[in-house]
Amino acid sequence: MTHVPHEAAHLHARHQAVLPSWLSLYYERPLELTHGEGRHVWDAEGNRYLDFFGGILTTMTAHALPEVTKAVSEQAGRILHTSTLYLSRPMVELAERIAALSGIPDARVFFTTSGTEANDTALLLATTHRRSNQILAMRNSYHGRSFSTVGITGNQSWSPTSLSPLQTLYVHGGVRSRGPYAELGDREFIAACVADLEDMLQQTAGGVAALIAEPVQGVGGFTAPPDGLYAAFREVLARHDILWISDEVQTGWGRTGDHFWGWQAHAENGPPDLLTFAKGIGNGMSVGGVVARAEVMNSLTANSISTFGGSPVTMAAGLANLNHLLEHDLQGNARRVGGLLIERLRAVAAGLDIVREVRGRGLMIGLELVRPGTDEPSPEAASLVLEAARERGLLIGKGGQGGASLRIAPPMSLTVAEAEEGAGLLAEALRTAQAVLAGA
Template sequence: MTTNAELLKRYRAVLPSFVSPLHVEPISIDRGEGSHVWDVEGNRYLDWFGGVLTTMIGHSIPEIVAAVQAQAAKVMHTSTLYLSEPMIGFAEDVAAVSGIPDARVFFTASGSEANDMAVMLATTYRGSNEILAMRNSYHGRSHTAQAITAQSSWSMAAMSGLNVNFIQGAYRLRSPFRDLDDDAFTAACVDDLVQMIDMGTAGRVAAMIAEPIQGVGGFATPPDGFFGAMSKELANREILFISDEVQTGWGRTGEHFWGYQAHGIVPDILTFAKGVGNGITLAGVVARAEIMDCIDVLSFSTFGGNPLSAAAGRATLKYVLDNDLQGNAKQMGERLTARLGPVIEATPWIAELRGRGLMQAIEIVHPGGIEPDSATTARLLDAAKDRGLLVGKGGLYGNVIRMAPMLAISEAELDDGIDALIAAIGVIDGEH
């Protein structure tokens, strides 16, 4: 039997040094079923991270497996150069649920590529290379996506053909405006937006891109209506709004199908990826026809919307809608916060619990302030794993535990995960 330790040795020998496994003693996930996974040594875990919010519904869902198997038996790849019914049908499905009028859909292979395409559309449509992005944001690994990412620990490339300005955003805990109430906080950030446009740009900005809830940034969550207030200033200047829904889409936040809907707006451009294929490589961009069609040269996508991915996407979306997984995300998210809330309040080294639905996080600090404590975060991550729960890590300083249970999680499974996390917190609490 192959062991986790053997695989780690091979991993480090052949993969680049800039990628690394999550845990001190990493595991190899061999198989999964529903909310659970098993490693190669037979240990079972509750999966509350889903390969970074990508296995969104659950592992080995029969309806999705059947759809992928049926398509794989027919044809696995054609590209956008051919009339693929799965791709066209899925584009119709996405356009219908996007909320964007007269929508056009372009499929890509990753969220990075989707955000890259969204910026290309905006800069071409507006004839400008100026972009506004949010502090603490993360939009991907491509050269363009790195240019609009505001996290030094994730930024590989500082040079870009874009002129990017970063404005105050969702990460309230470390904002200079953190002591303000919701309305005053939003107003202060809008003032910062206006000042940045007036002082830091040439006046013709192409777009502002934002995650409704910042994913890699530690699930930083702005007040409802935050981006709606900003969009009024953007509309006055004809600046497009790009909503990066790579992690917030498809009902994950519970209260809404898309993260942007918490803000009373409809974006000009929307990007999606991660969970839409429930583990299959699939991403894309949605925009109004007038914006999407501003590209007037030949282009195509080799892997975007290929039949296998599209079949997975259609089956995943149908399962989400037929089983009201958005409603389940809301109900289970409320249960999660209700049970964890008192524990967080009583723990001096946890600054806050934040997020929406089944997209929740806790930020870990040194007691008595908000100084980040990444070492304790790592210990809590492993303490949870030792108790059969897999969660993620993120945040600007690596001090945030990210929780993203499967959208189809049951109440019993949720309680098991909460119990494991509370027990892990108790272990770390005993070390302080």
């Protein structure tokens, strides 16, 4: 690859001079991505990369998707902004589509600009409806960067303050292969987590407002409970009139392959009361939102608006992107190509001491890395693999406890050939990291 390190170093220095120290960057030599097409992106030095992270699961369909680019351009040529104080045809049309797809009866949709804001809104709705500031959340969870959402984030690496307007109670179940119930079979695991939930509710004073949970934990390293856990939780929640919020910011729109929404792996007792979405629906445009039963959504008694939520341009992008996703069955592609990719990565991992687990479904795959010869999570190994993959032309993500898990989430239009190529590049990066750690 061709490198022009001076220009990148200069931009990095400018970044450090004006942006927060906690706004972390990937790589020892941070990348400036300048353009993309399909499943590939290019940096400012002219290097081409196979994108296996999609801007943190946001480039859902493809880079520079013509339908989205055209929709954005045409809408921008008419009017860029109006606000929610005026009727908006694109907003109504996208809301109708999402309400119908959500599975929630008598659904109402409120648009935001991010997943953080969507989850913040869901918390506002649930606590107002239930007249309680008590929230159940999952251990190892992540729901955003606002003051309220870091207060329900069960992953220490992403929760910078213990102060919160909410009283949060953390429940077992989001991580299958670690913790006190890891050695149990799936049915026993679910039973133990339900018993833990029941016990916790007996200790609380007053009524809990809601449980918020990611069907697959994103920043947590793509961990997930056995199918049916949240259905079992729902039985308990229903007895206590506690709402269920499904955080679909990363799992929505068919990325897991098996289902359109992550909650559908836990659907025995019906849909959630609220679901939140963002990231992929805009394919890079700032779109987020909440879907809720009308009774819950309409429980706010004061006026509210959104200046930028539901803007004409982002709604046009969302509509075009959703149409493309459905017309090209990208959920089915995620299931088929994702299944192949997981198989390839498990075959690679079988011969490596640094890979503890390959997990996930569809095009949402996590690899948990450990120090060779131990069960100890290794952030160092994850950083080594991230760098080695970049040098080979592959972009991946990190997450999990301490940042010891790799996150694989390419655009959902990934081809079989690209999956094979990416698996090969990642295998080389993993072997390189293992050799470095063994030498150390």
